[in-house]
Amino acid sequence: MSEYRYLFSPLQIGSVVVPNRINFAAHLTNLSEQHRISDRHIHYYRERAKGGCGLITTEELTVHPSDLAYAGLVDAFVPEVIPGFQRLTRAIHAYDTKIFAQLNHNGMQADGKLSRLPVWGPSPGVDPLFREMSKEMEREDIEECCEYFALSATHAVEGGFDGIELQLGHSSLVRQFLSPATNHRDDEYGGTFEKRLRFCLEVIAAVRGAVGEDFPVGIRLNADEMHPHGGLTNVDAQRIAARLEETGQLDFFDLSLGTFHNLFLVEGSMHTPLAYTVPLAAAIRSVVSLPVYCSNRINDPHLAESILENGQGDMINMVRALIADPELPNKAWEGREDDIRQCIACNQGCIGRMGLGYTIGCMQTPAAGNEGRFGSGTLKACEKPKKVVIVGAGPAGLECARVAALRKHRVVLFEKDREVGGQNLVAGLVAGRQEIRGVTRWLIGQVEKLDIDLRLECEVDVDMVLAERPDAVVVATGSRPKTKPFAGEYGPPGVVNTWQVLTGELDTGDRVLFIDLDGHHQGTGTAEFLADRGKTVHVLTPALFQGSALGPLQDLYLAASGWRARGSPAPRISPCSKSRVPLSRGSMSIPTR
Amino acid sequence: MDAGMKDIWLYVQHRDGAVEEPTYGLTAEARRLRASLGGGGLVTAVVLGNGPVAGLEEMGFHGADRVLVVDDERLAERCRGDVFARALAGLAERHGPACVLMAQTAETLDLGARSAALLETAFISRVMDLQVDEDGVLHAHRPVANGYLFERLRCTDPKAPIIAFLPAVLAESVPEGETRAEVLAESMGAVSLDGGARVLRVEEADPGELDIEEADIVVCGGRGVGRDADFDIIHRLARAIDGSVAGTRPIIDWQTLPYERQIGQTGKTVMPRLIVNCGISGANEYTAGMEKAQVNIAVNTDPRARIFRFADLGVVADIHRLLPHLCERLEALRGHEPPAAGKD
Amino acid sequence: MLTTALDYILVLAAVIVMLAGFARRPARVRQVVEESRRPADFGYFLSYILGHGRIVGGRPLAGIAHLAVFWGVGLPLVVIAFAQFPLVLPAGIAGLLSLVMDVLGLVVLAAGVYFLIRRLTSAPDLGAPRRVVVPLLLLLVIVLSGFVVEGARLRLTAAGYAWQSPVGWCCSSVLPASPLLMQAALRFHFFAVLLFVVLLPFTFMRHLLAASLNVLYRDRGHRGALTPAAGVVTENALLAGDRLFDAGQLLELDACVACGRCAENCPAALAGKVLNPRRVVQNLARCLEAAPVPAGGNIDASRLADAVSAEEMWACTGCMACVEHCPVLVRPLVKVIGLRRHEVQMHGRMPAEAVPMIRNLEIYGDVDGRGCAHRGDWAHGLDVPHLSERDVDAEMLLWVGCQGAFHPRYREVLRELVKILRAGGVRFGILGTEERCCGDAARRLGDENLFLSLARENMDVFNKYGVRRIVAVCPHGYNTLKNEYRELGADFEVWHAVECIADLIRNRRVTLRYPLEKSLAIHDPCYLGRVNGIYEPLRTVVRAVPGVRLTELPRNRERALCCGGGAGRMWLHEKPGQSINQLRAREIRECGVEAVGAACPFCLTMLEDGIGSLELESPPRVLDIVEIVAASMAD
Amino acid sequence: MKIVVCIKQVLHTYARTGMDLQDRYVAPEDRVRMIDPASESALGLALKIRELAGEGNICLLTLGPLTAGEELRRCLALGADQLYQVDVDGGAELDSRSKSVLLSRALGHLDADLIICGRESIDTANGQIGPRLAGHLGLPCVASVRDVRLVDGCRTAEVRAGAGRGRVAVVSCRLPVVLTVEAGSAAIEHIPSVDDWRRSRQVPVQRMFFDTAGIATGVLREEIIAPRPRPKIVPAPDCGLDxxxxxxxxxxxxxxxxxxxxxxxxxxxxxxxxxxxxxxxxxxxxxxxxxxxxxxxxx
Structure with a gap:
């Protein structure tokens, strides 16, 4: 812990002292039941409190019935929610962790189909994601909205929260009022900077009035909308922050980045650098003296410490990092950094599932979202140790071995290759996705600490397995690429698959026709990989656009920006021959060598 | 105060006829300070030395309005803090600046304190932040208690205070303006050289012999290198890149290196510009002594060694296979002129 | 058989010379008795002398030889002395006695030859090895001449009952029947005996008296407790340490026979360092001889100190092997510590690398200079109650120690220990920021004042909270608290964590379920084993872990080799010779175990380092016994 | 030969507990009263010089109340001969300038051949007492001294001083001169013996009192603040760009x-x-x- 001079120092936020600088910041979980806090919520947040984070900010709690961005949104404006809040805060307060409620109105970034009410906005306009024309808020609407913010705030206080965070970030009505890109009003709520700020000030004043002097209230400010057509910039955000600090009604500034125009910045993928919003936070922090939170892809305690040390933020938001490993803070404190399961920003469980309306999950941590069943402390050593033989030391085999060994079974793990990791190692070769190897790296680190009989370069057969006299056998040999995805007479060296390309087993020529049937990492990444090596790549895909599966993962834009491959949609691919790929429009010859 | 009184001075550090980097960062501070003091006055760079200094007019691009140059052969030796201080103090007495800014180095710490003594004014070192309140009073933030705490100071000294900024807080300055600074030659006045101390000679440091705490480049070997003859490769590498040799505790225990070359909790704490860690796994006891190095190269056979967490460049290789090649290349670089890797 | 008055005068003269030689020694004995108020321990003395157990143990051959000489000389001496008086024994018994004496003579002859060879071939490190040869040769001469006398007598009297003195009979067959020869041989025998008597106090044979007295007036304090430096403690807590050793320790110097058992077991000597405990004691003894003790008993301390080089005294690891194995209860370790004290207290000299550690202790109160404010940090998140908290319910104090509080590896061990104690239902608390270093390192590095000031601080805290029971996890702290705080008025029970765990396991308060399939050896920490005699709890605990195959290292229990980190050596640099920890690591490797269990932070660090430096393919793991238990315990 | 060593007593904050915010991150037990390490080095150098000169009198000069009394005694025990304390009225807050004025007045009475002080203290690290003393006393000053050789019958010192980047300047100066020493550069390797301690107990503290009335204090400490590092400037996107x-x-x-x-x-x-x-x-x-x-x- 002595390594961390700042990360584990407390931070005073208003009247509350947060024991350390790690905030499990607001994010969707879809865990609610009937717009209320559910048991799964409580398990979910408690797991993180147990793991040692200093502060938890809940997912957005909506303040008004007109706002229903997604079916799983939790309400804060009806008194019935208070018992749920209390159960949640009591569970968190059992640990040395504080919990803040995030109050929000999504404004025009909401779905009228769900709420059956008009979508409110500062001006008529359409959000790129929801594509629904919003209703310009009338004066009465504005007053009502402020009242509802105040009402919800009182519910939060009664619910036992330690503080309130108002969402002014990527998805919020107040931000829409602030931004010249969405606020086109010409009354006292629009136009100049001061006028655009007015609604914001009213909301803050209403909430402050409702909760009293001493209760911590802060905002999640948009550090830069990065709007293509003139939204808020970082300089605007600095001005707003400085202006709001002057009011003396706020206690902290949390930051977010981007809007739904550029969701890939809100939830940066593997293609984004770590801690990419830090310069923006540092800029805001240089003009205010209140604590400033820093966010986005901070997945490592050393990184967090260096941000604090460089004075670029006062609090570190970790969301995906703590989804992947709730115990990150404790492990860092105890100096067990090796044990931290780092988020690799694959975005498959946490963000991909959200977009599709499922509950939260994590590719690496099966317990995420199901802490009640699989969370910490549920893994119990077994009564009678058994002998478990696992065939294949890819991620699945390693995880299986890890869990079995933790349960004190005797584990024999066979791997035919010289190193463990299986296809995860191949996946890491793909351009821009090196981080995916983090999965294996962590598993190897864990497995090495356990008492596991790992036998490398050992291709097993039935006799070998039986010779071990196992009580259980787990076959985790992984998948093989399909050799003939469509009809025809073809094959290497003219036609090769991505595995062969990535592992260097077979080479392609300089002109490559790339057929991508699923639009996921392996296809797009391999196309990039080839293009990086100076080949001319032409991508065909049956989907509407290249990398279609990357969309929900917020990885598409950045992947595409890195592409040097040309692509075209190919609705149908007919049977191929050795040298030609017939397409629906004409055909293409395969270069022969 | 009249406008002339509000000149902000900055002390230009130069070496071998070129302005050194932290100086430019001072111009930004000087401009900020001038603005908060009311906008009058000139940002004036002061150059003391002997011989021409290039790029003084270009200081204007960074925001300096004029440059005062004292070119005098009495200022030939940089270590003569007393002479420099008398020159600076004399100049300040004549012109009366609002304050004098410096970037803190070993040299300016000496110069600032001496000039302040001569001018009977305040000198604030290690400043991280300088602000002016509405009354025109300077407030400075600086670290105390070995960097654990910070203090805010209020400087009420009526005379021009001397402020030394920590170089780390000075931003890199990008030239902006197009105006060249006006360069004015100044005379040094009557300062006699004798009396006091006389520099007999300056001994250049042999990089290999240099104390590891002072060395710019440190090559450190650990248990993975081996003892005695095996360790010679580290000496060779150090010679090849003008580095100083250090070791971890096992190396010291084996008496391959003397105790004063030990880095770590039980040894010394180093802050070189470059440290090359060879065959070191990176236990906490060791890294506590080197984590402040600016650039960190680690060579180890174990790709999961903890040292790689600290490394800007990690090399997974066997020391005794890699280093001979590397030394050859480096030796070739200094021996024969066309540097193979320097072509771009 | 003595006939002339001259003979009586000669005997008297010899005895007087002998007594004069011993004259200064009784003064020392008196001092021992008076100063340190050591009571004579006759019971132990008798069992020691008659049983010879301590002398035989450890080196049986030499021990039995010594036993033979002891009886072979002692019994005839008594018989011959009685023969001077007109006592009449029944012929059968007299014959039997004669036979026994004859046989004993043979045995002494054999043992004497054995000793002579041993002495001549060993002890090259002593300055004048030949010196010890003189009394041995004399002994052989006496025995041989005795046989010649017997043979000559039998030849003359021809009253040869062969079975009564077979050797004499054998001799008589080759000797001429000459009364002159008999007389000459008798005189020779007589004078040899007289010479032997005269030489007693001047050769190592003085151990007859000195060793006996040393055993009789042995220091009955706990062996782990160093006595406070000789001299008085002034009100400023400064020591007027102008006396190096007390009289008891000087007596020990006389008692040493230079047998070398200490050196055979000394880790420093084994590793080829300059230290050799036998040489230290012998050099001191020689110095003492050259400088007779003045009447007051105070000898010039610096003169004694010069007898031992600084390098020697700082090489000691305080492992107590020398004390354990000395047959005559000499404590070379105490001498070395005394010399260190002298060096530190009187001259202010200490190895430069240890000075920062001592400064840390002075300024911050711990060996690492991390500061007592952080002493409780290791327990973060564990909710271990501090004794300072109100309504704390603790039956015992968990003594954390500097290593437990700050050493990254040992902090983990402490956390595991908390888990075990919790599972066992032990209610305990810690002192947190109020704890200071126990002072072991300071004391054993010779800085007695520092030890006292640290110990007093700790004692004040103990008294403040009325501590009755302590469980310590570091054997050094355990020993210091248990044995050395007594002198400061400590009145509490001290347990070591392993004892505590053994107790919990015995009472089935913790169950060990999960197997540790490993062959494991136990490295006995010196301060648990030799110093405090805790050998079995370590093994009990490890045997309770299912699956463990316990192997013993070649040197185990009393003979266990030190890890090299004791008595402040942890903070000193290894200079000449090989590292002690590597020596031990090699033993562990040769034993072929998969893991080695220790119970001491220093052992853990030193062994890990030692094994690491061997660069093995699959090195044995070094585990603390607490960790082994925790891994095997059900959650 | 008379050597005056300026000894600074500091209240050293050695670590942050991070547990007590009200106390500005530093718990009271996190501080120790000690002698500044640079001053200790200054004493080390003085001892070395005295050994070279063969004779000499080492005076310790300290300012303000004896907060680290025991540690000062330790300095005496290590070999210093006298202890002078410049007493100041309790309430007066001093900055580096006023401290150096007071010290220079005291030094005016001491008639020193050599004045040695630490270069930068561990707590405030102002690093200006030495040069300022030299300024007030009109003496030469050599900074970062490593080693001193006395020549010319102890009237001139040949000083080896660090000149940055590992270079060493050999400076010759006539005594008296002010030397400053960096922490750790002249370590004292021995520790005081019992006799040394006993002797140190008998050294009287010689108090000197100067009126602070005429001394201007230009720099005042307003407050000590918790660590909130100043933002390190990293290029934030320029808002003029699209x-x-x-x-x-x-x-x-x-x-x-x-x-x-x-x-x-x-x-x-x-x-x-x-x-x-x-x-x-x-x-x-x-x-x-x-x-x-x-x-x-x-x-």
């Missing part, structure tokens, strides 16, 4: 990562990588220029 340019800047500009590049593979490639890395960071230029110089001198 959104996509800003995004690009953002995604390339963040430089807080300390995850180095890893070189694996064959040795030759690795060596190339290292050379390129060294070159990119400017470590090769000096070598090449050295090569250039050698070339010229050789030709």
């Amino acid at each position: 959104a996509f340019a800003r995004i690009d800047l953002l995604l390339t500009g963040s430089n807080v990562e300390k995850k180095g590049e890893m070189l694996v593979g064959d040795i030759e490639r690795q060596v190339d990588g290292i050379i390129a890395f060294l070159d990119a960071h400017g470590f090769l230029e000096p070598l090449q220029s050295a090569a250039g110089r050698e070339g010229v001198s050789g030709g």
Whole structure:
């Protein structure tokens, strides 16, 4: 812990002292039941409190019935929610962790189909994601909205929260009022900077009035909308922050980045650098003296410490990092950094599932979202140790071995290759996705600490397995690429698959026709990989656009920006021959060598 | 105060006829300070030395309005803090600046304190932040208690205070303006050289012999290198890149290196510009002594060694296979002129 | 058989010379008795002398030889002395006695030859090895001449009952029947005996008296407790340490026979360092001889100190092997510590690398200079109650120690220990920021004042909270608290964590379920084993872990080799010779175990380092016994 | 020969507990009263010089109340002969300038041949007492002294002083002179013996009192603040750019990562990588220029 001079120092936020600088910041979980806090919520947040984070900010709690961005949104404006809040805060307060409620109105970034009410906005306009024309808020609407913010705030206080965070970030009505890109009003709520700020000030004043002097209230400010057509910039955000600090009604500034125009910045993928919003936070922090939170892809305690040390933020938001490993803070404190399961920003469980309306999950941590069943402390050593033989030391085999060994079974793990990791190692070769190897790296680190009989370069057969006299056998040999995805007479060296390309087993020529049937990492990444090596790549895909599966993962834009491959949609691919790929429009010859 | 009184001075550090980097960062501070003091006055760079200094007019691009140059052969030796201080103090007495800014180095710490003594004014070192309140009073933030705490100071000294900024807080300055600074030659006045101390000679440091705490480049070997003859490769590498040799505790225990070359909790704490860690796994006891190095190269056979967490460049290789090649290349670089890797 | 008055005068003269030689020694004995108020321990003395157990143990051959000489000389001496008086024994018994004496003579002859060879071939490190040869040769001469006398007598009297003195009979067959020869041989025998008597106090044979007295007036304090430096403690807590050793320790110097058992077991000597405990004691003894003790008993301390080089005294690891194995209860370790004290207290000299550690202790109160404010940090998140908290319910104090509080590896061990104690239902608390270093390192590095000031601080805290029971996890702290705080008025029970765990396991308060399939050896920490005699709890605990195959290292229990980190050596640099920890690591490797269990932070660090430096393919793991238990315990 | 060593007593904050915010991160037990390490080095140098000179009187001079009395006694026990305390009225807050004025007045009475002080103290690290003393007393001053040799019958000192970057300047100066010493540069390797302690107990504290009335204090400490490091300037996207340019800047500009590049593979490639890395960071230029110089001198 002595390594961390700042990360584990407390931070005073208003009247509350947060024991350390790690905030499990607001994010969707879809865990609610009937717009209320559910048991799964409580398990979910408690797991993180147990793991040692200093502060938890809940997912957005909506303040008004007109706002229903997604079916799983939790309400804060009806008194019935208070018992749920209390159960949640009591569970968190059992640990040395504080919990803040995030109050929000999504404004025009909401779905009228769900709420059956008009979508409110500062001006008529359409959000790129929801594509629904919003209703310009009338004066009465504005007053009502402020009242509802105040009402919800009182519910939060009664619910036992330690503080309130108002969402002014990527998805919020107040931000829409602030931004010249969405606020086109010409009354006292629009136009100049001061006028655009007015609604914001009213909301803050209403909430402050409702909760009293001493209760911590802060905002999640948009550090830069990065709007293509003139939204808020970082300089605007600095001005707003400085202006709001002057009011003396706020206690902290949390930051977010981007809007739904550029969701890939809100939830940066593997293609984004770590801690990419830090310069923006540092800029805001240089003009205010209140604590400033820093966010986005901070997945490592050393990184967090260096941000604090460089004075670029006062609090570190970790969301995906703590989804992947709730115990990150404790492990860092105890100096067990090796044990931290780092988020690799694959975005498959946490963000991909959200977009599709499922509950939260994590590719690496099966317990995420199901802490009640699989969370910490549920893994119990077994009564009678058994002998478990696992065939294949890819991620699945390693995880299986890890869990079995933790349960004190005797584990024999066979791997035919010289190193463990299986296809995860191949996946890491793909351009821009090196981080995916983090999965294996962590598993190897864990497995090495356990008492596991790992036998490398050992291709097993039935006799070998039986010779071990196992009580259980787990076959985790992984998948093989399909050799003939469509009809025809073809094959290497003219036609090769991505595995062969990535592992260097077979080479392609300089002109490559790339057929991508699923639009996921392996296809797009391999196309990039080839293009990086100076080949001319032409991508065909049956989907509407290249990398279609990357969309929900917020990885598409950045992947595409890195592409040097040309692509075209190919609705149908007919049977191929050795040298030609017939397409629906004409055909293409395969270069022969 | 009249406008002339509000000149902000900055002390230009130069070496071998070129302005050194932290100086430019001072111009930004000087401009900020001038603005908060009311906008009058000139940002004036002061150059003391002997011989021409290039790029003084270009200081204007960074925001300096004029440059005062004292070119005098009495200022030939940089270590003569007393002479420099008398020159600076004399100049300040004549012109009366609002304050004098410096970037803190070993040299300016000496110069600032001496000039302040001569001018009977305040000198604030290690400043991280300088602000002016509405009354025109300077407030400075600086670290105390070995960097654990910070203090805010209020400087009420009526005379021009001397402020030394920590170089780390000075931003890199990008030239902006197009105006060249006006360069004015100044005379040094009557300062006699004798009396006091006389520099007999300056001994250049042999990089290999240099104390590891002072060395710019440190090559450190650990248990993975081996003892005695095996360790010679580290000496060779150090010679090849003008580095100083250090070791971890096992190396010291084996008496391959003397105790004063030990880095770590039980040894010394180093802050070189470059440290090359060879065959070191990176236990906490060791890294506590080197984590402040600016650039960190680690060579180890174990790709999961903890040292790689600290490394800007990690090399997974066997020391005794890699280093001979590397030394050859480096030796070739200094021996024969066309540097193979320097072509771009 | 003595006939002339001259003979009586000669005997008297010899005895007087002998007594004069011993004259200064009784003064020392008196001092021992008076100063340190050591009571004579006759019971132990008798069992020691008659049983010879301590002398035989450890080196049986030499021990039995010594036993033979002891009886072979002692019994005839008594018989011959009685023969001077007109006592009449029944012929059968007299014959039997004669036979026994004859046989004993043979045995002494054999043992004497054995000793002579041993002495001549060993002890090259002593300055004048030949010196010890003189009394041995004399002994052989006496025995041989005795046989010649017997043979000559039998030849003359021809009253040869062969079975009564077979050797004499054998001799008589080759000797001429000459009364002159008999007389000459008798005189020779007589004078040899007289010479032997005269030489007693001047050769190592003085151990007859000195060793006996040393055993009789042995220091009955706990062996782990160093006595406070000789001299008085002034009100400023400064020591007027102008006396190096007390009289008891000087007596020990006389008692040493230079047998070398200490050196055979000394880790420093084994590793080829300059230290050799036998040489230290012998050099001191020689110095003492050259400088007779003045009447007051105070000898010039610096003169004694010069007898031992600084390098020697700082090489000691305080492992107590020398004390354990000395047959005559000499404590070379105490001498070395005394010399260190002298060096530190009187001259202010200490190895430069240890000075920062001592400064840390002075300024911050711990060996690492991390500061007592952080002493409780290791327990973060564990909710271990501090004794300072109100309504704390603790039956015992968990003594954390500097290593437990700050050493990254040992902090983990402490956390595991908390888990075990919790599972066992032990209610305990810690002192947190109020704890200071126990002072072991300071004391054993010779800085007695520092030890006292640290110990007093700790004692004040103990008294403040009325501590009755302590469980310590570091054997050094355990020993210091248990044995050395007594002198400061400590009145509490001290347990070591392993004892505590053994107790919990015995009472089935913790169950060990999960197997540790490993062959494991136990490295006995010196301060648990030799110093405090805790050998079995370590093994009990490890045997309770299912699956463990316990192997013993070649040197185990009393003979266990030190890890090299004791008595402040942890903070000193290894200079000449090989590292002690590597020596031990090699033993562990040769034993072929998969893991080695220790119970001491220093052992853990030193062994890990030692094994690491061997660069093995699959090195044995070094585990603390607490960790082994925790891994095997059900959650 | 009279050597005056200026000894600073400090209340050293050695660590942050991070547990007590009200106390500005520093719990009371987190501080120790001690002698500044640089002052200790100054004493070490004085002891060394006295040994060289063969005789001499070492006076300790300290300012303000004896807060670290026991540690001062330790300094005496280590070999100093006298202890002077400059007493100040309790309430007066002093800055470096006023401290140096007071000290220089005291030194005016002491008639020292050598004045040695620490270069920068561990607590405030102002680093100006030495040069200021020299200024007030009109003496030469040598900073960062490593070693001193006395020549010319102890009237001149030949001083080896650090001149930055490992260079050593050999400076000759006539006594009296002010020398400043960096912490750790003249370590004292022995520790006081019992006799030393006993002797140190008998050394009286000689108090000197000066009126602070006429001394101006120009720099006042307003408050001690918790660590809130000043933002390190990293290039934030320029708002004049369009959104996509800003995004690009953002995604390339963040430089807080300390995850180095890893070189694996064959040795030759690795060596190339290292050379390129060294070159990119400017470590090769000096070598090449050295090569250039050698070339010229050789030709």
